[in-house]
Amino acid sequence: MLTKIEELLQEVDQLTAQNAEELEALRIKYLSKKGIINALMADFRNVPAEQKKQVGMKLNELKTRTQERIAALKETFENQDADMSGIDLTRTAYPIGLGTRHPLNIVRNQIIDIFSRLGFTIADGPEVEDDLHVFTKMNFAPDHPARDMQDTFFVETNPDDVTKNIILRTHTSSVQARTMEVTQPPIRVICPGRVYRNEAISYRAHCFFHQVEGLYVDKNVSFTDLKQVLLQFAQEMFGPETKIRLRPSYFPFTEPSAEMDISCHICGGEGCPFCKYTGWVEILGCGMVDPAVLDACGIDSKVYSGYAFGMGVERIANLKYKVKDLRMFSENDTRFLEEFEAAN
Ligand code: PHE
8 A cells, every 4th residue: 555655646746747736637637635645644554554644644745735735736827827828817808898977177278268269368376375365465454354254274374464364265256366476567377276164065065176277467457358258258158149237346356346147047037046036146246456465466557457256166157067065076975976977
């Protein structure tokens, strides 16, 4: 029996298999219940007592060596399989989904597009800003209640000088201030960007949202210019039948100031639940740049005048796509985002 085992030991070391079936055949031949090794195990009780120890050890060695050999062969197969078929188990599964453009980006790009055709260029600035650019240069007096309308998040306060407070910007008017500081008129810019306000989060308000503000400064700019540009914008954005109306309003940085409504594009101005039966929906704030703002930013208000306007991208997107809950825009739910696949 010992010689038989020795022979088998040699044999198993030489075992090869071309494929998984051959390997399985080997396993059955040697290791299954009816296999060679089990048969030897069964014969073991006939081994004379004085040889039992030696034969037992050899037999165990044979069993382990066979198991190891078969496992090793199996491993080479598995690796080979992977190499040969070019399967990379680490890569993302097919089909790789094509992303969709975010609805806010779609709308922002449409707004930018319209104003670009009217000759406006894009200006950019920081989201973490100082009080000087967000409020002070925009003609908000230090204790003026208008600051409460735009309560924000404070990054760093300066007890000696409020203008040095570091805050999250509440509107992109700060970019207008920065543009005027470094550019002499004519200035014609739009400022798209994210802004922040300290609001209780609900379906209609969030602590951050997106704006596109616009600024035009030159000689002899009048309210008529503003109105015409806004009419052009409204009709390009919401359709050629769209009417606009301007209601007097207040902003520290414009005088006179107005809110602009468009005729409700759902009922065409007849009155419906969406426009609360008024026929109008509000879309933006605007006005003639207050001379104090021009002077604070280094532009001579005796020579130049200008207009400004600002709109919320979420608001426009809501009007276009009737999203009931503003929070949907920032939840990253692909079921919602995929709805805009065709809206590009
Ligand atoms: N900055 C204003 C706001 O965020 C919008 C606005 C801009 C109004 C320019 C008038 C002129 O509410």
